Amino acid sequence: ANGTDPNDPCDFNVADITEPFGNDYLIEDCDGDGVTNGQEITDGTDPNDPCDYLSSSQDINAVSLEWEALDCDGDGVINGTELTDGTDPLDPCDFITSSTTVPQSAEWLAGDCDFDNVPNGVEFPFGDTDGDGNPNWLDPDDDGDGVDTINEDYGDVDVSDGEVDPTGDDDPTNDDTDGDGIPDYLDTDDDNDGILTENEFPDPNNNGIGFGDDAVDSDGDGLPDYLDVNNASPSEDDLEIFNAVTPNGDGDNDVFVIRNIELYPENTVKIYNRWGVIVFETKGYAQNGNFFTGESNGRVNVEVEKQLPVGTYFYIVEYNKNGETKSRAGYLYIQR
The missing domain is CATH 2.60.40 (Immunoglobulin-like)
Structure with missing residues (x-):
């Protein structure tokens, strides 16, 4: 009457349950995630949701082909490949870039795995800018210049008014000091003065900040050398x-x-x-x-x-x- 199959332990309406689950149901794995229904009930996960399970309860040898073809965490790598790679199918920030075969989810694209204020979807296409083995979406310093990506966000680099503001808008993607079309967080020479940013002592104490009192400012104008094209040392005797x-x-x-x-x-x-x-x-x-x-x-x-x-x-x-x-x-x- 309710349109379900009396011979299929996984085909039922929850509202119709009136008796305790039988053993046939408890040992079954209705969602194919490698965790039995009984264990999912114990774990507090959903036996009918293939992406709701505890990894510690999973038997990877018992997962279904349908489950392997899913991408539970939306990172663009299907579950089966993640098991082969040794990454976590439930962790959207744990995968091998070269293993991506399906479109990443909107949630993943909007996420920020490395907490640098640049969304995954913006960083992913650029791969590994500095070639350090960490893809940009996992790299706190995308261009490897000594200034963490989150801190490549100066609010004001115009020294003509005598004021410089290192506090930006929390969006490193819109800061391009030299106007070359490459945002500072991907630019190895932020001010295009011919000296790589990392060689203008942006972060002498190696804490990744690179502004304010943390960076070298040869001319004392409030703008660190790595953002200052004209950074002559302070004038004395007109020198x-x-x-x-x-x-x-x-x-x-x-x-x-x-x-x-x-x-x-x-x-x-x-x-x-x-x-x-x-x-x-x-x-x-x-x-x-x-x-x-x-x-x-x-x-x-x-x-x-x-x-x-x-x-x-x-x-x-x-x-x-x-x-x-x-x-x-x-x-x-x-x-x-």
Whole structure:
């Protein structure tokens, strides 16, 4: 009368139940998820819902083909493949990217597995931007530049008004400092100054923040170097020392720029590598074409005129002002 099959223990209307379940029903697995009906009743899961079960109660050798073809967690990998891969069919953030064969669910696309404020659906198509083995949707720092994706969200990078606001709108996808069409969270050179973000000391204490007091700000304008194209060290005696050399022939920082050094012709410039070895030394810097262009003229362990490798160096500039010897020192980065 109720349209169900009296010979099928899994075909019934819940409203029609008047007696305790019999053994035939309890040992059956109506939804094919590898957990018997009786165990599901004990676990408090639904014997008729193939995606409602406890993994600890599942016999993976007893699941049905229909269950294997489902994608319970909506991550784009069917249950059977997840069992083969050793991932969790109920965890939408536990799967192998290359195993995706069905469309991901709307819930998964809107989710955020790595809690970086960028939805899975936005990150998934970009794969593994920094090639570190963690796909973007699981990587807290998608581009590997030392600033966590969630923190690549500056609210104000315009220093012309004297104010910089590191507090954004919680959406890293709409921040593109250099306007190159690549959002900062996927851009390895956020300000397009020729120096990779990771080499502009965005996060000296390695906590992933990279703004405010956490990042290096050579010119003290409130904007960290990695977002500041013009980040010369603070002016003293009208000197501005730029901490980047990009000898690529584009006319921008092709030499080590010490603005106004010509006001102090009695000067010396020394540049050291990270082992403390002098790789460049000269007097009368910026006179008669005397510039550092990323090549060594050092004498110790470095061949003369050898092109120096990309990396961080240390400079000391000494100059004479009204008979007084003064000096400036700091870090210099070579990027080709």
